[in-house]
Amino acid sequence: MAKLLGRTFRARRKKKHDIATTSENDNSATQKFNSLCKWMAENGYKSKKKLRPKNFPDTGRGLMTEEKICSGDIIISIPQNLLITSELVLKSELGEFFKLYCPNASGHQILSVFLMFERAKGKASIWYHYIESVPMSYNIPAFYGPQCLSVVPPLIYEQTLQQIKTVKDSYDQLNLILNHLEHSFPFTHGQVNFDVFKWAWCTVNTRCVFIECFKNDCAGKSCLFHLALAPFLDLLNHNTDVQVQAGFNQDSKHYEIISLCDFKKYSQVFINYGSHDNRMLLLEYGFVVPYNYNDNIPFTMDDIIAAYKNCQFSSHSLNTKLQFILQNNLNKSLMCSCDGLSWNLKIILKILTTDCQVKMSPDNHQRSPGLY
Numbered sequence: 001m002a003k004l005l006g007r008t009f010r011a012r013r014k015k016k017h018d019i020a021t022t023s024e025n026d027n028s029a030t031q032k033f034n035s036l037c038k039w040m041a042e043n044g045y046k047s048k049k050k051l052r053p054k055n056f057p058d059t060g061r062g063l064m065t066e067e068k069i070c071s072g073d074i075i076i077s078i079p080q081n082l083l084i085t086s087e088l089v090l091k092s093e094l095g096e097f098f099k100l101y102c103p104n105a106s107g108h109q110i111l112s113v114f115l116m117f118e119r120a121k122g123k124a125s126i127w128y129h130y131i132e133s134v135p136m137s138y139n140i141p142a143f144y145g146p147q148c149l150s151v152v153p154p155l156i157y158e159q160t161l162q163q164i165k166t167v168k169d170s171y172d173q174l175n176l177i178l179n180h181l182e183h184s185f186p187f188t189h190g191q192v193n194f195d196v197f198k199w200a201w202c203t204v205n206t207r208c209v210f211i212e213c214f215k216n217d218c219a220g221k222s223c224l225f226h227l228a229l230a231p232f233l234d235l236l237n238h239n240t241d242v243q244v245q246a247g248f249n250q251d252s253k254h255y256e257i258i259s260l261c262d263f264k265k266y267s268q269v270f271i272n273y274g275s276h277d278n279r280m281l282l283l284e285y286g287f288v289v290p291y292n293y294n295d296n297i298p299f300t301m302d303d304i305i306a307a308y309k310n311c312q313f314s315s316h317s318l319n320t321k322l323q324f325i326l327q328n329n330l331n332k333s334l335m336c337s338c339d340g341l342s343w344n345l346k347i348i349l350k351i352l353t354t355d356c357q358v359k360m361s362p363d364n365h366q367r368s369p370g371l372y
Contacts, residue, residue, distance in 0.1 A: 029053060029061065032132050033235075039129040040231060044079040051075075051269060053235065062237045062268045069263040075244070075271075076233055077254040084127070084229040085211070089114045094181075101177040107227040108204055109170055113192075115200040115229075117181065120191035130231040138202040139286030142167045145198070155298070156279045163283060171197045206285050207234040211248045211255065230255055238281070239270035240289055246271070296337035299345060301325075304334070308352050321351050 033053045037045075050066035069075065086107045090098060094117060098105055105113075118125040125131065141148050141160040152160045171194055178192045208227045233255070243260040263269050273281075277295045278288040305322075325331055325348055334345045341349075 032129075036129045036133045036231060040078075040082060043082055045082060045232070046077070048074045048077050049269075054268070056268050059237045059268065061235075062270075063235050064266060065263050065269050066265065068265045069259055069269065071260050071262055073259050075257045075259050075269060076236075077249075077252070077256045078230050078233060080248075080253045080255075082231055083211075083255055084111060084114065084130075086110045086227065097177050097180060097184075101180050102174060105174070105177075106170075108201070108208075109174060111204045111208065111227060111229060112170075112197060112200040113174060113177065113181075115203055116178075116192050116196050117185075117188065119196070119200070120185075120188045122187075130229075133231065134203050134207065134234070136199065138199075138206060140202055140206065140283060142205065143198055143202045143286075153279075153282075156283055159279070159283055167198060167201050168194075170201065204229065209233065209246065209255065228255070233257065236269060236271045238273040238285070238287075238289070240272065240275075240292060240294060242270040242272045244271045293338045296335040299334040299336070301331050301334075304345075304348060304352070313353060318352075325351065 030053060037047075041047075049069060051063045052066065053061060054064040056062050056064075089095065089110050092114075094114060098110065098113075102109070115131065118127045119131050122128065137143060140163070141152060141156075142163045145164055149157070149160065174197070178197075182188050182192055204227070207229060209230050210226055211228045212226075236257075245258040245260060246256070248255050257271060259269075273285065275294050276284070278292050281292075282288050301322075308318075330344050330348055330351075332344060333342050334348070335342045336345070
C-alpha cells in the first residue's frame with residue numbers, strides 16, 4: 001500500500017488541492033463581485049450591459065459580456081454618489097482634519113487617507129463592499145519597496161527608486177494628520193501605518209480615473225479634484241487595440257465609458273488605459289503587454305558615445321560634434337520604437353559616423369542644425 005501512495009499519488013493529490021484552491025478563490029471573488037453589484041444597485045447604479053467576472057487565460061480575472069456590444073454603446077455608467085473624490089472626502093468627517101493638519105495634501109494623498117480610514121471601519125463603512133473588491137496587494141514597485149530593486153529591469157530602475165521615494169515622502173507628509181486620526185478614532189489604531197498606506201496609495205495609483213474639474217478656480221494639474229475612484233470600473237482590463245470614450249457626463253451626473261469598437265458575445269470587454277509602453281504599465285499598473293506597439297527602447301548620450309567608441313570610429317572633431325548636438329537640443333527623445341529610430345537619434349548617428357562638418361551657432365538661442 002505504501003508503494004501505491006507514491007509520487008503519482010502525491011502529484012494527483014497536489015493537483016486536486018490546487019484545483020480546489022483555485023475554485024475556492026474564484027467562488028470568493030464571485031461572492032465579492034455579487035455583493036459589490038448588489039450594494040451599487042442599492043445606491044443608484046443601473047447595469048448598462050450584462051457583464052460578469054471570469055478568469056481568462058491571457059489576462060487573468062476580467063469582465064465577460066453576455067451580450068454583443070457595439071461601437072457607441074455605453075459599457076458602464078456610474079452615478080456621482082458612487083465616485084470617491086477629494087470633494088467627497090473633504091466634506092466628510094475627515095475634512096476638518098485635512099484643514100487643520102494637512103491643508104496642502106494632494107488629491108492622491110486625500111484619497112489614500114480616505115481608503116485607510118474606511119478600511120479601518122470594516123463592515124461599518126458604507127464603502128465596505130468596494131474596499132473588499134480591490135486587491136490586498138499590488139505588483140508595482142511602490143508596494144514592494146526597496147526589496148524589489150534587485151529584480152526590476154534596468155530600464156526602469158531610476159523610476160522605481162523615484163516611485164518608492166514618492167510613496168515614503170507622501171506618507172511622511174501625512175504623519176501629523178494620521179497621528180490625530182489615530183488619537184481621535186480608536187478603530188484606526190494600528191490601521192494607518194506605512195504598510196496600509198502603501199496599499200491605499202497603490203490602490204489609488206492603479207485604479208483612479210481622471211475627471212474634469214468644473215470649478216472656476218481650478219488650479220490645473222495641481223487641482224485636488226481631478227482624481228476619482230469608481231467602483232466596478234476597475235474590473236476592466238487594458239488592451240492597446242481598444243478605443244473608448246470615458247468621462248463624467250454633466251447632464252446625467254454619471255461617469256461613463258463608451259465603447260468605440262465592437263465586442264462579441266461571451267468575449268472579454270476591455271478598455272484602454274492610454275498609449276503606454278510596458279515600462280509605464282509595469283511601473284503604474286503592475287503588468288506588461290506582449291507585442292506592445294507603444295514600446296520603445298530609450299538611449300542616453302552616454303549609451304551612444306560608448307557604442308561610438310566601441311566601434312572605433314575616428315575621434316576627430318568628436319567634442320565639436322557633441323557640442324553641436326547639445327547646442328541644438330538633439331539629445332532629447334533618443335529611442336527606438338516599432339516605427340524605427342527617432343529622428344533625433346538618426347541625426348546624431350549621422351553626425352557622429354560621417355566626416356561632415358558641423359557649423360556651430362554663435363548664439364545659443366539659435367537652434368537650426370547645420371551639416372556641411
